[in-house]
Amino acid sequence: MSYEPSKEILEKYADVMINFALNGGEGVKPGEVVQLRVSEVAKPFLVALRRAVVKAGAHPLIFFTPDDIEREFFELANEEQLSFFPEKYMKGLVDQIDHTVAILSETNKKELEGIPSKKIMARQKALKPYMEWRREKESAGEYTWTLAMWGTQQMADEVGMTLEEYWEQIIEACYLKEDKPAEKWKSLYEELYSYKDKLDALEIEKVQVEAEDTDLWVQLGAKRKWLGGSGRNIPSFELFVSPDWRGTEGHIQFTEPLYRYGAIIEGAYLEFKDGVVVKATATKGEDLLKEMIAVENADKVGEFSLTDRRFSKITKFMGETLYDENVGGEFGNTHIAVGAAYRDSYTGDPSSVSEEEWAEMGYNNSVVHTDIVATSNRKVTAFLKDGSSLVIYENGQFTI
Structure with missing residues (x-):
């Protein structure tokens, strides 16, 4: 039997996305342009989001995409088509929009299984200018974005839940049972x-x-601040920082499967030396993991994150990074992202920093940003500038 959340739940969900998650928790302003990126299966959510945008006095710009059409492109596309980048169109789009709301909703989580990973990464590389333009606009304080999820039957099936059980995790995690979420x-x-x-x-x-099979050192670097709670992702309970990639040493065993580029990676394990991945293995999807790491600067850390189990309402594996990187459960989670750093982790004005200065500070730059999650019980010890040390995280929660 199919399940769909009530109109009341969808109205609350849209209210959170439009009137909280954008503009750093302030919501959209009249006259702003809000890009809504929603796929076919999530049409009911698109209707609620557009309504919320219009009520806020802003302008919805809708990108409504069909489901299950991506595989054929990769099967048919030649090298020129894979690397094609519509520069004028994409630049105009970035110039026009003030915010983006993107909704994850998959009807085939393994749609690209069997597609050569080189093809998938070639398409990713082609989008680099678009990613850089968005980042520049965001650094200048002129653009915000947020990400949320629409549960589908296929997503629920993949992790062994009914669709109603899957949606219950979404509703709980996003506080949609509250009168004013x-x-x-x-x-x-x-x-x-x-x-x-x-x-x-x-x-x-x-x-x-x-932790078990983990002994990882991460150097934060100068002029860094911790981030969290900006509304970028709904839900989000993590606190994270973009470290100096050059100071990453040791190894980490990840526990959660990673769905990426229409395929799955399980049992991922990374070893770092002098800030660079020197060993990458997985019990499943190892070729994709290595191909991903082989992308320029995707073998370096762009983010280090901790989630306190007391904040998160997510208790089950959801098969989506948005939720799995925020899971609470018994021990919370630790995750790192290989690839691009978040430049708003810088304590100063990001818009005033040159590319050379970013590199000098150890902020990694890549077209890839892939979060990989560990939920094993772990202890995190901080070593301070005054020479002292203390445990800041243990048994799934902060101890400070």
Whole structure:
């Protein structure tokens, strides 16, 4: 039997996305242009999102895409077609929009299984200018984005849930049973920020992550601040930082499967030396993992993140990074992203920094940003600039 959330739930969901998640928690302003990227299966959510945009006095710009058409492109496309980039169109789009709301909704999670990973990565590389233009606009404070999920039967089947059970995780995680979920998010982030402020005040030089098959050192670097609660992802309970990639050493065993580019990677394991991945293995999808790592600068860390189990309402594996990188459960989670760094982790004005200066500070730059998650019980120790150390995270929660 099919399931679809009620109109009331969808109205609340759209309210959170439009009137909280954008503009750094402030919501859209009259006259702004909001790009809505939604696929066919999630049409009911598109209707609710557009309604919320119009009610806010803003302008919806709709990208409504059919389901299950991606595989044929990769089967038929030649090298020129894979690398084609509609420069004028994409530049005009970035110039026009003030915000983007993108909705994840998959009807075939393994649509690209068997497609050569080189083809998939070639298409990813072609989009690099678009990603850079968006990042520049975001750094200038002129653009925000957010990401959310529409549960489908196929997504629920993949992780062994009914569609109603799958949606229950979404509804709980996004506080959609609250009378005013957007207000709930604002109050939650105030509490989350208290831990972010404590982390910033510690003046951490580097952290050590210890768990089964894991001993990883991450150097934060100068002029860094922790991030979280910006509304970029709904839901999001993590606190994260973009470290100096050059100071990553050791190894980490990931526990959660990763769905990426229409395929799955399981049992991923990475070893770092002098900031670079020197060994990458997986029990499944190892070729894709290695192909992904082989992309320029995708063998370096762009993000280090911790999720406190006390904040997250996500208790089950959802098969989507948006949720799995925010899972609470028994031990919360640690994840790192290989690839691009978040430049708003910089304590100063990102728009005033040149590419050479970003490189000098160890902010990684790549077309790839892939989060890989570990939920094993771990201890995280911070080593401070004054020479002291303390445990900042243990048994799934912050200890500061």
